[in-house]
Amino acid sequence: MSITIQHISKSFKDVVALKDVSFEVKEGELFGLIGPDGAGKTTLFRILTTLLIANEGTATVAGFDVINDYKSIRNSVGYMPGKFSLYQDLTIEENLIFFATIFGTTIEKNYDLIKDIYIQIEPFKNRRAGKLSGGMKQKLALCCALIHKPKVLFLDEPTTGVDPVSRKEFWDMLKRLQKKGITILVSTPYMDEAELCDRIAFIQDGKILEIDTPEAIVKHYPKPMYNIRSNNMYQLINSLKAYEHQHSVYPFGEFVHYTDNRLDFNPKELMLYLESKNLSEISIQITQPTIEDTFMELAK
Amino acid sequence: MKTILYIIQKEFKQIFRNKGMLPIIFVLPIIQLVILSNAATFEVQHIKFGYIDHDHTSTSRALVERFNASTYFDVLTDFPSEALANSAMLKGDVDVIVEIPHYFERDLQKEKRTNVGVTINAIDGAAAGVENVYLTQIVQRFNQQVKVNLLQASDLQVQPIQIETIPLFWYNETLNYKTFMVPGILVLLVTMITLFLSGMNIVREKEIGTLEQINVTPIKKSQFIIGKLFPFWVIGMGLLTIGLILARVVFNVPMVGSLVLMYFYTSIYILVVLGIGLFISNFTETQQQAMFIAWFFMVIFILMSGLFTPIESMPKWAQLLTEFNPIKYFVEVMRMVMLKGSSFMDILPQLLKTLLYAVVMNGLAVWSYKKTT
Incomplete structure (x- = not known):
């Protein structure tokens, strides 16, 4: 050593x-x-x-x-x-x-x-x-x-x-x-x-x-991680933070890294919620958590 | 050894590259020595003198004439009344007022005694004291003259009994204050520059972070400290040399004693100052702090060194304190060796005390210097 x-x-x-x-x-x-x-x-x-x-x-x-x-x-x-x-x-x-x-x-x-x-x-x-x-x-x-x-x-x-x-x-x-x-x-x-x-x-x-x-x-990251983007970044972050099931919301480049606190999370449900907030061009994709995400999660 | 030499070399490089520092080290002391030695005089001249002559006789005019003849007094005004004279003093137009009473001449001749009123502006107590001495001397001399005149006229059989003192001023026959001040101011300069530079030097390394880098290296405490302080020891000796040359050439101060002895004593003395400087820098974080603390000690050391005010006239406790003042010993030794030609044995007490001081201060400084916090 x-x-x-x-x-x-x-x-x-x-x-x-x-x-x-x-x-x-x-x-x-x-x-x-x-x-x-x-x-x-x-x-x-x-x-x-x-x-x-x-x-x-x-x-x-x-x-x-x-x-x-x-x-x-x-x-x-x-x-x-x-x-x-x-x-x-x-x-x-x-x-x-x-x-x-x-x-x-x-x-x-x-x-x-x-x-x-x-x-x-x-x-x-x-x-x-x-x-x-x-x-x-x-x-x-x-x-x-x-x-x-x-x-x-x-x-x-x-x-x-x-x-x-x-x-x-x-x-x-x-x-x-x-x-x-x-x-x-x-x-x-x-x-x-x-x-x-x-x-x-x-x-x-x-x-x-x-x-x-x-x-x-x-891999220590406990939840599936989603990349979310839309036409309006600022409103997207605010809307996600207001969402009752959100676990974490962090801006990450052109995306927002999002995790949900439900085990049976359905992205479509979130899509509907975001559309109701007048957001368009929404895309939600599953992604790999980064070291930064892991740190933020652990540091919570 | 190679390490120490390299640190010394590096320190000198840094000193000579510091364009702001060079003039401070070499030019300012010279200017200070020249200006201070000429300016720091205890003589009081051009005393603004006023008088109120109520008597208006030949005797009273003769007294005023005495003051007029003196080089110390500038006879300005004949005030008609005391009130006017007092307001002139309030305005600062006169420093000394002599009031000659009515019947001055008559009383002198008949009663063989009279009084003269003297008022001195004592805002500057030291100057007032000196003015009083000058004035008393003039009045006394006038008095003798009058006495002789009166005696001749009345009674020749009674001879005046007078004891005249003729002082001899040894080691400074003409009482030239420069002879007295130059060695002292030279001491100040050597002390000030070496104390400030050494005090700020190690703190500077702390400030710019290099000390931390150096502390991680296997360099020994002693190597580092010797390497850092030696250049200032050299600068201190250099300053002494410059100062001695100026003292001889510009001020014509006699150098009765041995130069070797002066250098020998100074070489030990600077160690004391460097020790104090290092000690200060161990307990400070910034150059500013170090500067203020160094300045604090410097002021006390200077005022209690016997350079401007004699130690003998200080209260007992203050005299005791001066025993811990390195500048006091240096001033004493410089004056003794330069003006009196004292030998090694004469300055031995001062030398031993300084040596002890150096050992103690450097011991404390090295002990308190820590590579680990």
């Missing part, structure tokens, strides 16, 4: 950030921690990277205990905080050399690991980090987190505030790193990124709701 977390709890004064959290991450796994802002993701990262001490419970990273062997952990993990935290007034190259030096290594020694990423920002290596675009900052931060060949990589919301193209590139990079045997624990508020992980854990209000593979987790 690369990361084991057992009954970790942490509270700040009267705010409970984590409540009895336990899970394990296998070696070489790309594990996603999915949850809204304030769910406790960053707190958990800070405990695992030895920046914070939990009130209760134990955790190990790369086989080392987070409290007793914190020094060994610091040698073998890479951490990329959610906020860009490199020296804005140093250049790309200087930042990288700085982190290599304090890890007691050099860029050359581990160049093969960061090569794919570094090549993309190398043309700007004499530019100060503060002057880089969001995507480039992200790549630089990843390079700095990888420069000492960590066994475990912690990425706290690495793609928040990054454009869709750079986000996709970033996840491709993570997949490649995973192939090199690095265990990656990544947190994200984006549900679409969850599908790219080997396994995901839903976290909300400091509690783990569910842990499984993205494919399996949607």
Whole structure:
């Protein structure tokens, strides 16, 4: 096991950030921690990277205990905080050399690991980090987190505030790193990124709701899911929410994801109801629930 | 060692890239030293002087003439009445009013005594005190003159018995206040810049989040702290050098003592300041907070350092407090070494206290610096 977390709890004064959290991450796994802002993701990262001490419970990273062997952990993990935290007034190259030096290594020694990423920002290596675009900052931060060949990589919301193209590139990079045997624990508020992980854990209000593979987790969804569309989206949502048998109504792109709380639900009945509300061009089709739907259902 | 060297290199790079900081470090202190040393004088000149002469005799005019001759007093007005003089003082037109009574000359000659009324504007208490001294001196000298004249006329057998004091001002023969102020202000500058910079430096890393990144690395506390603070130690020594050159070239302050001793003491003293700076930054979250706290201590340290007001005139409890003021020791040592040529043994008490202070402060600072929260 690369990361084991057992009954970790942490509270700040009267705010409970984590409540009895336990899970394990296998070696070489790309594990996603999915949850809204304030769910406790960053707190958990800070405990695992030895920046914070939990009130209760134990955790190990790369086989080392987070409290007793914190020094060994610091040698073998890479951490990329959610906020860009490199020296804005140093250049790309200087930042990288700085982190290599304090890890007691050099860029050359581990160049093969960061090569794919570094090549993309190398043309700007004499530019100060503060002057880089969001995507480039992200790549630089990843390079700095990888420069000492960590066994475990912690990425706290690495793609928040990054454009869709750079986000996709970033996840491709993570997949490649995973192939090199690095265990990656990544947190994200984006549900679409969850599908790219080997396994995901839903976290909300400091509690783990569910842990499984993205494919399996949607099967936990208890009800059949319907895609509904019509000529007037706003009125459709309002009408569905007013419908007495509705279980959940969430807008999803051009559709509304709808579940009913009856076991013998007949779409035709709903169709008649919607037509009575002066909606036209109505279509109701059964569909697969997404990770987002599952999360919303579990978080209810 | 390589790590420390690289951190030092990185710190210097950051300092020299910070276009807003460079002038603060190197230009402002020089300007301050030049301006403050010229401006922070205890001499009071151009005292606006008014008088009310009820007597209108040669003796009363002779007294007024004494004030007129003094370089400290600008004789402005002869007020016809006390009321007018008082309203002029209320308006701020005069600072000192001397009222010469009726029969001033007659009383002096017949009764050998008389009184002169003096009113001093004491809004600025320190200036009023100085004005009083000047005034008393002038009146006393006038008094002696009168005495001699009167005695010659009446009784030659009784010789006036006078004790005259001729003071010698050692270590600053001309009582040049610049000689006295420059070493002190130099101390302030070295302290202020190093305290503010070191206090804000680590907080800055907290603010921009790099500290968190660094805390996850295997870097040792001591490596990081030494690497971060050493550049400010160098800057402090650099400031001392600039200040000493200015003191010698611009202000012509004598440097009687050993430069090596000055540098040796300063090198230890800066450690105290850096320790305080680091300690402050451990307990603050933003540069603003750090700045305010540093400023708070700075003001107390300056006012209780004996630079502007003598420690001897403070109440007992305040004198005790000054024992914890590092600036006090630095001011003492600088003045002792520069003006008096004190040797290592002379400054040993200050040196030992400073050293103890440095050990305690840095110990506290390192102890309170935590990589884990």
